[in-house]
Amino acid sequence: MIYLGVDGGGTKTAFVLINDTGEVLARHESATCYYLSVGIEAARNVVLNGISETCHRAGITPDDISFTFLGLPAYGEVSADIPRLDALPQPLLSAEHYRCHNDMICGWAASLGCRDGINVVSGTGSIAYGEHHGRSARCGGWGELFSDEGSAYWIGCQALNLFSRMSDGRLQKDLFYDLIHEKYPCSSDLDICDLVFNQWKGDRGKIASLAPIACEAAVAGDRQTRAIFFQAAKELALMVDTLRGLLEYGADESVRVSYTGGVFKCGDVILEAFAYELSRFNGNYHISLPEYHPSLGAAIYAAKLNGHPLSEQALAKLSFGGCNEQ
Incomplete structure (x- = not known):
């Protein structure tokens, strides 16, 4: 077959x-x-x-x-x-x-x-889905305009906000600011608006492509971009724990959890934070590689x-x- x-x-x-x-x-x-x-x-x-x-x-x-x-x-x-x-x-x-x-x-x-458990996706968008004893449920994934928390698009939007704050002085400039200038050279920081709104026309895939740059900065020690990934991990862990209840796992029952999507290629900066956030819930979670x-x-x-x-x-x-x- x-x-x-x-x-x-x-x-x-x-x-x-x-x-x-x-x-x-x-x-x-x-x-x-x-x-x-x-x-x-x-x-x-x-x-x-x-x-x-x-x-x-x-x-x-x-x-x-x-x-x-x-x-x-x-x-x-x-x-x-x-x-x-x-x-x-x-x-x-x-x-x-x-x-x-x-x-x-x-x-x-x-x-x-195809075995019982929960998978969380953090690619261009984000969503979690699980099955348990014939039941199935999803959490998140309501679209990029008001959801997709923890996704590459969401990280890209947070990173753009971070760049704007670094640029006008609300936050101290750090490595991410320099990396954006290396990737998209411009005479004025405000040209980032032209890039995102006019050239990219708000395209979700192009905005999501900023996530690897934010990841590079976070891995190199930029604490403000690391904070974005910590918040992303918190959002993704919340989806998983919510699904645990929807799928009616027992209080002492172990839950297999895995993950897919490009954001997880950032490695420990997201995976360690994700594991930590899951550990803060009362569930017995076992995280495994895809x-x-x-x-x-x-x-x-x-x-x-x-x-x-x-x-x-x-x-x-x-x-x-x-x-x-x-």
Whole structure:
């Protein structure tokens, strides 16, 4: 059997084909399918072209795919749009051979191997999702305008605020201020407004790209940017602890927790803070490294939806083959 996983994100969409023995048959990566940003037709083109290209690389046709799971950004957040999102893979895939849902499931399935527990995502946006004894729940992920706390976009916005305060004297200038000038040379600090509002037009992906610069400053000892990551960790830990209650974990029951998304590539500056914030709650949390890349999670979930979950041997092979992709 052959399974296709599609992991849609705020800045890119990843496609991966696997078989039931744990072999990766083909991969493809393209632009975002975040339809609230690019529009439904652009999202459809990304999905259809991506399926076609991935199948071409594997030397198969879409009809050869046993089941597909498509994790789509913002799926389910506008009820009226669900039928249109569900139709995105047509006519390449027949309705009985695929399912669409929110991309948060890709991160959960990947990080925990479709086992009970909670996964928190901090990429361009942020969200947490978990499953426990047949129950499922999500927390966060209400969008960048008033939510997505702890995400790269949120960190980027906080970093821009920090730069403005450093510039006009409300805060002391530190390494982050210098790094922004190195990355975006300008004759006046106010030109940052032109960059963000006119050149970037407030694009969430471009604002999120400031998070690695903030991370660089934080790792190097800039205490004010470190404070941003500490607050991000606090927000992400709160999502996890809230889900613990929603999923009805017992008071003494251990909860497996994992994570996905580019913000966690900042390493200890976010991970140690995240672990510390979780420890402040009363829950018994066990944090583990993500087991698979999110796109593999989508394919693993496709096998589960098809009624033929991958064997431990197949999962082990996927883990070995995908270990360099985290």
